[in-house]
């Protein structure tokens with residue numbers, strides 16, 4: 240197995256953890272990963288739990304904070320929205336952009352997603368750009384074309400220096416929250432495709448540096464096989480990140496694979 244980029248294991252807590260529960264979950268995670276040094280760990284709580292998460296991580300924590308969304312303007316009349324500066328103020332360093340739930344339920348299209356990616360980069364937030372095909376698109380044999388177009392549009396007008404700072408998450412829509420995971424072979428095939436397209440868009444060195452996470456029903460019993468693949472550099476994890484035990488088992492697997 241070729242040497243991996245440093246693994247990133249990220250929890251997307253969606254609309255699940257309230258501020259009264261977040262401290263306990265983070266303390267449990269913190270305790271279990273005290274000896275983990277080779278993996279970057281990230282949690283993305285709902286907005287209302289970010290401050291409590293920050294307090295729980297404290298100064299000793301080996302956990303980074305991410306947000307699940309933001310609005311790409313500095314400030315202004317955007318009722319209900321939160322800006323990148325507000326997130327930075329709370330110690331947030333990553334933001335998830337283009338998640339299929341936002342594409343589907345909130346009609347976010349590639350242009351808006353690209354605006355968010357550019358704004359996040361300009362605000363010193365690391366975008367985790369999510370891309371993925373639906374089951375219908377895969378059945379029609381269009382998965383590579385869809386991924387290529389989401390990447391091309393999502394990364395429009397982004398410089399080589401900027402792209403090195405971002406993370407990509409391949410999340411086949413049919414695998415999110417369904418318990419159906421892409422096989423390691425299917426996931427690796429798409430990750431390699433993404434990397435080769437990044438090479439075409441930018442250059443080989445940049446393509447090699449960008450982390451590409453897999454997301455879609457990753458759990459402790461399938462993580463090892465997925466993470467062993469050459470182009471899978473970590474996971475974006477929904478359901479299994481809501482319990483310290485299952486989340487930390489995945490982190491432990493990534494740590495062992497890094498040894």
Ligand code: PEP
Nearest residue numbers: 415416454455456477478
């Ligand atoms: C996600 O929503 O990003 C995700 C991968 O969810 P799950 O792990 O529950 O499939």
